[in-house]
Amino acid sequence: MSVAVENFVKAIYKNGKSNNNDTKPGNIAKELGISNAAATDMAKKLAVKDLINYEKYQELKLTDKGTKMALNVVRKHRLWEALLFKLFDMSLHDIHREAELLEHQTSDLLANKISEYLGNPKFDPHGDPIPNANGEITTTDTSISLSNTKEGKQYIISRLMSDDKEFFDFCSQNGLKYGNTVLVSKQFSSNKMTQISINNNTILLNEDFTSIIYVNEQD
Template identity: 85%
Template structure:
């Protein structure tokens, strides 16, 4: 399977999991930095191979075959992120960048070895679930966007859904990490901002941040 195909089906899978659920060829093209014409051409070729369903002007949908390909790539990516984070204490941005390269060069055999070495983790350092060797995600996602969290309630950070360096640098500086606890002290709904308390520090975040930071209730 070529790198281009792996990246294409992975982009469809990931976009389909986001709140906007936008998997139209133009959106996938933007995600991958290619032209809309190139995305449409790829979609038609993959439809002929039963990897996805393609209809003109409609969202792309992976077949079961395509979903397995996507989850296999996602598994390798997130295992490499977990390995690099644990072994070298690399930043969240750096592990993502390196995993983007390594995921395509990794055999299923090596992926299984990495998983076993790490203790078969269920989540990567961003809080994203890691599929098992059968291409299954065995965890249940009950997280919500920080922007939807209730005032005066305590939450645990469950996912940081970004690959932007400045975002991760900010999160690192302020203790916004997977597994850390935050208190939502105020929701400014009109201005789309959220005030939180973390590590005894008060921070106000705008919607650009609160829409990609996911949390679970602190039971």
């Protein structure tokens, strides 16, 4: 399949998993940087190939065949991120950008070799789950956004759901990394801000950040 087709089904899959985006053609167009007309045209073509279900004015839904394709692309993307991070200690933004290119040039054989080399990881450096070779995500996501946490409790960062360079630069500079522990010291509900403590530093975050940083409560 072409890069455009793989990116299209991947965008539907990712938007379908997001709380902030639906999968109508207009949103997929925005995600991919194409026109609404181009997105609608692609949707109709992929419906003929039994990759998606298309109905006018409705959200796009992946078929079983389309979901399998999307998860295969997602697997390769996240495995490349894990490998680049391990070998070169590249920034989270840079590994995402490079993986966007490499995912389309990677055979299933190479993806399996990368997975074996890394010890068959279940998560990438952003905390996103890595599908296995059968296109299955075998982990259970119990994380919540930082904006929904409780004051006085400690949490472990489980996902950083963004591809924005400035966001990742900020996270890196302040120790907001997958696996690190944060203490939620104050929730300013009326202002939609959260005060946290990490590495002996106090940081005040607005909802733009706290809605895409996901955590699990520390045992």
